[in-house]
Amino acid sequence: MNLEGQVRIPSGCAIAAVISKEGKRMTGEAITEAMEPMHDRSNGLGGGFAAYGIYPEYKEFYALHFFFNDRDTRKNCEKFLKERFEIVKSELIPTRKIPEITDEPIIWRYFVAPLKSMLVSMQLDESEYVARTVMKINTEMHGAYVFSSGKNMGTFKAVGFPEDVGVFYKLDEYEGYSWTAHGRYPTNTPGWWGGAHPFTLLDYSIVHNGEISSYDANRRFIEMFGYKCTLQTDTEVITYIMDYLIRRQGLNLEETANVIAAPFWQTIENMDDEKEKEKYTYLRTMFPSLLVTGPFSIVFGFNGGLMALNDRLKLRSMVVGEKDDKVYIASEEAAIRVMEPDVKDVWAPAGGEPVIVKVKEGVDL
Amino acid sequence: MSVEFIYPEFEVVRNKDRCIACRVCERQCANEVHKYDKDRGVLISDESKCVDCQRCVSLCPTRALKIIKSDCTLKENANWKNDTIKEIYKQANSGGVLLSSMGNPNPLPVYWDKILINASQVTNPPIDPLREPMETRVFLGKKNEKVTRDENGNLKCKLPPQIELSMPVMFSAMSYGSISYNAHESLARAATELGILYNTGEGGLHEDFYCYGENTIVQVASGRFGVHKDYLEAGRAVEIKMGQGAKPGIGGHLPGTKIVGDVSRTRMIPEGSDAISPAPHHDIYSIEDLRQLVFSLKEATEYKKPVIVKVAAVHNIAAIASGIARSGADIIAIDGFRGGTGAAPTRIRDNVGIPIELALASVDQRLRDEGIRNNVSLVVGGSIRSASDVVKAIALGADACYVATAALLALGCHLCRTCQTGKCNWGIATQRPDLVKRLNPNVGSERLVRLMTAWKHEIKELMGGMGINSIEALRGNRLMLRGVGLNTRELAILGISHAGE
Numbered sequence: 125m126n127l128e129g130q131v132r133i134p135s136g137c138a139i140a141a142v143i144s145k146e147g148k149r150m151t152g153e154a155i156t157e158a159m160e161p162m163h164d165r166s167n168g169l170g171g172g173f174a175a176y177g178i179y180p181e182y183k184e185f186y187a188l189h190f191f192f193n194d195r196d197t198r199k200n201c202e203k204f205l206k207e208r209f210e211i212v213k214s215e216l217i218p219t220r221k222i223p224e225i226t227d228e229p230i231i232w233r234y235f236v237a238p239l240k241s242m243l244v245s246m247q248l249d250e251s252e253y254v255a256r257t258v259m260k261i262n263t264e265m266h267g268a269y270v271f272s273s274g275k276n277m278g279t280f281k282a283v284g285f286p287e288d289v290g291v292f293y294k295l296d297e298y299e300g301y302s303w304t305a306h307g308r309y310p311t312n313t314p315g316w317w318g319g320a321h322p323f324t325l326l327d328y329s330i331v332h333n334g335e336i337s338s339y340d341a342n343r344r345f346i347e348m349f350g351y352k353c354t355l356q357t358d359t360e361v362i363t364y365i366m367d368y369l370i371r372r373q374g375l376n377l378e379e380t381a382n383v384i385a386a387p388f389w390q391t392i393e394n395m396d397d398e399k400e401k402e403k404y405t406y407l408r409t410m411f412p413s414l415l416v417t418g419p420f421s422i423v424f425g426f427n428g429g430l431m432a433l434n435d436r437l438k439l440r441s442m443v444v445g446e447k448d449d450k451v452y453i454a455s456e457e458a459a460i461r462v463m464e465p466d467v468k469d470v471w472a473p474a475g476g477e478p479v480i481v482k483v484k485e486g487v488d489l
Numbered sequence: 490m491s492v493e494f495i496y497p498e499f500e501v502v503r504n505k506d507r508c509i510a511c512r513v514c515e516r517q518c519a520n521e522v523h524k525y526d527k528d529r530g531v532l533i534s535d536e537s538k539c540v541d542c543q544r545c546v547s548l549c550p551t552r553a554l555k556i557i558k559s560d561c562t563l564k565e566n567a568n569w570k571n572d573t574i575k576e577i578y579k580q581a582n583s584g585g586v587l588l589s590s591m592g593n594p595n596p597l598p599v600y601w602d603k604i605l606i607n608a609s610q611v612t613n614p615p616i617d618p619l620r621e622p623m624e625t626r627v628f629l630g631k632k633n634e635k636v637t638r639d640e641n642g643n644l645k646c647k648l649p650p651q652i653e654l655s656m657p658v659m660f661s662a663m664s665y666g667s668i669s670y671n672a673h674e675s676l677a678r679a680a681t682e683l684g685i686l687y688n689t690g691e692g693g694l695h696e697d698f699y700c701y702g703e704n705t706i707v708q709v710a711s712g713r714f715g716v717h718k719d720y721l722e723a724g725r726a727v728e729i730k731m732g733q734g735a736k737p738g739i740g741g742h743l744p745g746t747k748i749v750g751d752v753s754r755t756r757m758i759p760e761g762s763d764a765i766s767p768a769p770h771h772d773i774y775s776i777e778d779l780r781q782l783v784f785s786l787k788e789a790t791e792y793k794k795p796v797i798v799k800v801a802a803v804h805n806i807a808a809i810a811s812g813i814a815r816s817g818a819d820i821i822a823i824d825g826f827r828g829g830t831g832a833a834p835t836r837i838r839d840n841v842g843i844p845i846e847l848a849l850a851s852v853d854q855r856l857r858d859e860g861i862r863n864n865v866s867l868v869v870g871g872s873i874r875s876a877s878d879v880v881k882a883i884a885l886g887a888d889a890c891y892v893a894t895a896a897l898l899a900l901g902c903h904l905c906r907t908c909q910t911g912k913c914n915w916g917i918a919t920q921r922p923d924l925v926k927r928l929n930p931n932v933g934s935e936r937l938v939r940l941m942t943a944w945k946h947e948i949k950e951l952m953g954g955m956g957i958n959s960i961e962a963l964r965g966n967r968l969m970l971r972g973v974g975l976n977t978r979e980l981a982i983l984g985i986s987h988a989g990e
Contacts, residue, residue, distance in 0.1 A: 335613040337955055338962030340969065344886075348860045373636045379644070386959075388622045406646035409628045410636070412961035418613050419956075437621060437958065439614055 131356065137309055137321075137333035138165035138286070139442075140454040141423040142463055143302040143430050147487035148449060149177055152295025154463045155303040159286040161458040165333075166307030170320035171289035172281025174272075174329035174425050175300035177489050183276035185212055185235040186254050186326075191317050192230040193267035201261065201268045202234075208257055209236035217280075217293070224288035229317055233278070251326055251371065256350070258325065263352050269318040274327030276489065277427065281306075281320035289320075301483060302430055304423045306331040322425070323359040325367050329425040332359040333455055334440045337418030345413035358420065365414050366424055377431050379403075381478035383411045385436045423453055428489060429482035438475030445470040451481045493582050495575050496561045499541045501534035507553035508532060514545035514554060519912040519924055542905040544914035576835070587835035590908035590918070592735060592827045592872055592894060595839055599827075600846035600979075601878045605988055607969040609956040616958050618949035624959040625656040625948055629866040629888055630795045631819045649819060650795045652726055655684030656945045657883055657960055660937075661824075661870045661891030662708050662730065662799070664692030666743050666752045666764065667831035667908070668897075669925040672917045675900055675933030677701035682934065683941050686725055688891075691715075691741065691766060693755040699723045706797065709786065711740055712766030714756040718789065726820070727786050728797040729779070731770070734828030734871040737801030737842045740766040742832065747911055747920045780816040787817070795819035802826060802848035802871065803841075807855035814856055814865045822891060823848050825871025829894045831918055832909035845871040846885065850983045853886025853965060876947030885983065886965040899940040900933045 140158045144150065152175060159171070179187055188205075192198040205211060213235040219228065238253050246253065258270045272279035277300075280293040286307040290296075306321040322329040336342070336358045343353045343361050349372070351364040362384070369380045386408045395401045408415070419439030424431040432453045434442050445452045445460045445467035452460040452467060460467050473479050483489060501522060510532060514523040520538040523545060525531075539556060546554045563571050576587055609615040616623070630651035637645045660680055665673050673695065680687040681704045688706040693715015698705070707724035709716050721727055732738065743764040753760040773779050783796050798813045799822035800806070806823065813821050825845025830838065849869045856862040869882050870891030879890050898904065901915035908918035916928030948960075957963050971988040972980050980987055 337609065337613060337957045337969075338966060341962050341964055341966035344857055344965045344967070345862075348857050348862060374638070375636060389624055389626055390622060402646045403644055406644060406648065408961075409648055409651060410632055412628070413964060415959055415961045417957045417959055417962040418609075437616065 138162035138307040138455045139331040140459045141304040146449040147301045147483040149299035156290025158459040158462045167309045170308030171286030172320045174279045174304045174322040176277045176302040177300040178298045182235045188234045189272035190232045191269045197267035225284045225292040304331045327427045330363045332422045334420030384416045385476035432479040436476035497537040499539045501536045502555045504553045507551040540905045540907040543903040589835040591829045591906045608954040616953040618953040623949040627657045632863045657889040660687035661893040662688040662690040664690030666692040671928040674930040678934035679937035680704040711770045726795045730799045732801035734824030735830035736833040740768045776812040783817040806848045807851045810852040820866045822868040828871035876944040880951045884969045899936045
């Protein structure tokens with residue numbers, strides 16, 4: 125049977141997220157438990173988490189999380205990394221042996237800083253350099269896979285149910301100000317850890333529920349700009365779209381949401397404000413191939429915040445709730461109530477309406 | 490009978506019990522097939538003149554007529570087919586180049602018919618176009634490379650000139666001269682009502698039709714007929730015609746008999762003179778020359794109008810398109826080998842060029858490989874026959890389609906493929922006033938609007954089935970296509986998988 129990446133595998137999913145607007149750090153216990161009531165939305169073939177603010181002592185360094193098939197691959201890869209980065213720390217990612225999670229690869233992390241001389245010779249800024257290196261490893265280095273590459277954040281994923289994955293990775297021992305989670309229901313059995321979600325590039329992470337119908341239009345467009353969609357998943361292509369629009373084109377989050385889940389032409393025509401009308405028309409005309417259609421609900425994580433977004437017809441469930449400094453997002457309200465039984469103001473954002481939550485300015489993360 | 494005799498292709502079958510000798514057929518046939526025999530009080534036919542345009546059949550009030558293929562054949566021969574032998578006779582008789590009209594009729598592969606479209610089941614929902622918005626609007630034109638902002642951080646919303654279409658279809662180039670005033674009026678009015686564009690072809694723009702300028706593409710071809718400042722400014726876009734799918738590598742020839750009255754004035758050439766457009770543009774012998782013409786036209790129109798470069802689909806089309814995409818052109822139009830024409834040498838029509846499906850797939854992929862797909866929009870034509878052909882073309886990577894034959898069919902054309910005679914009984918490919926008036930522009934434009942409205946509904950149904958609610962999300966979305974009965978090479982060029990994969 126073909127592995128993920130050799131074939132496109134649609135999947136249904138569960139997602140959840142929590143963020144503290146005050147930047148208060150919380151352990152991964154709550155978000156792990158939040159996935160339990162949504163157990164039936166996954167089928168045990170993939171679960172994962174992204175956590176922000178978990179590596180404050182290494183926050184100046186890129187945290188590269190790796191799956192290696194074997195020791196030789198790791199050694200070779202490390203040689204390659206040393207040519208490009210200063211490695212300040214290298215270690216196994218701690219895990220708990222539990223019967224629910226088996227067949228794990230070598231799960232490793234490096235904290236690295238790009239070599240200045242390489243940046244100068246390649247005429248690249250730091251983030252582009254790291255992004256290209258990650259893509260190079262993932263497409264060219266057999267048996268090595270970078271599944272997390274941001275600063276002061278990390279992704280943890282595995283084949284299994286998400287609530288077990290959280291226990292496996294000892295997420296109760298990490299503290300982050302923002303967490304996202306994903307449980308996967310793929311319609312095939314790839315059995316490959318890299319195929320689990322979240323999908324990340326630099327500090328951008330995506331958890332996604334849905335199957336987009338625009339996939340190949342989006343993929344073929346974004347691949348013009350050096351991205352390689354090796355996994356053939358929606359999550360991967362949406363992450364690259366986000367990276368392209370935000371980091372490379374310099375759009376803000378609202379503008380990005382209005383490209384991906386653009387308002388209907390009819391809605392634009394009915395806008396009273398001419399400036400607004402011009403802006404929305406421009407964004408749709410400029411980036412028509414990045415419109416994403418078909419059902420999706422996503423939580424996009426980045427350093428300092430989250431954005432939740434539904435497809436413009438709202439073909440997937442997603443609710444948002446708030447209490448005190450915390451904002452909760454999930455496929456189902458039940459998940460939110462596990463994290464915070466007294467949650468106030470649970471509401472369902474409209475299709476195409478981005479919910480953007482940022483940590484208050486001035487908070488040191 | 491002599492050695493020159495060729496048995497007529499068709500037979501006129503007249504049901505004597507039904508014929509009331511009203512003589513409609515006689516009046517309607519410009520080829521003079523039907524004749525009234527006064528002495529016997531019956532109609533007789535000279536089927537040697539019949540082109541099977543079905544005009545008499547359609548207008549006979551008692552349905553007494555039908556035209557059938559003659560069963561008088563030469564001895565069967567798989568190598569020397571009847572038509573092949575008859576063409577030899579014709580050339581031995583005339584010593585001339587064989588002429589034909591409309592698109593290549595030969596049984597070469599039609600890839601559209603070997604491509605199937607996807608639909609949503611279970612893992613994502615189909616969308617019902619009757620209940621949910623379903624968008625078919627497209628913008629053609631170059632896009633900026635980078636987003637820019639003003640000093641306050643607001644988006645600078647200026648883009649190079651774009652063409653807005655309510656659906657991804659336009660009427661492609663057919664010149665005034667090759668088709669009639671009434672046909673042009675029908676196309677212009679329909680395009681305006683539909684929110685799409687039609688194309689003047691190389692014959693200039695009749696002054697009566699300047700009012701439809703916002704929905705007009707004005708063409709600049711190698712003969713430069715009818716090209717002047719007001720003409721260029723009248724249109725929504727300017728198209729440089731480098732080639733045509735039906736006759737790649739050669740120019741055009743409108744016989745002097747069609748250069749009468751308004752046609753002569755509109756083309757800015759004397760009455761009765763043959764309008765011969767040269768095979769090349771004599772100011773374009775290479776790609777760098779094309780760039781100069783593109784920018785001359787942009788200068789002339791103050792950079793307000795997109796420039797389209799139309800080429801025939803030929804072997805090296807991907808490299809040619811890449812050159813055009815870097816020439817400053819905003820839109821590339823590619824015309825496949827099955828595209829129609831008012832007249833072309835038969836050998837060229839039937840043997841030169843390549844299928845549009847393959848040309849489109851390789852051009853779209855090449856432009857993406859080079860990272861310049863955003864520099865241009867792609868419009869394809871050359872036998873787009875239905876809404877499903879449109880959907881397949883968009884999914885392969887086209888921004889929009891050009892249709893002409895389908896539009897003529899809506900106006901009454903029965904595809905008899907004898908436009909070159911100028912005696913079109915349906916009032917389309919003729920300049921004879923008595924024939925032209927048979928095409929009523931009120932009826933013609935209405936039929937075109939109805940056809941396109943029907944296609945739009947069908948496009949929406951197909952999109953909805955795929956769970957796609959905007960045509961942009963279909964463009965280049967090749968996962969939505971599968972091939973049937975295609976070999977691996979063909980599948981690789983089309984960039985699609987085989988059904989079942």
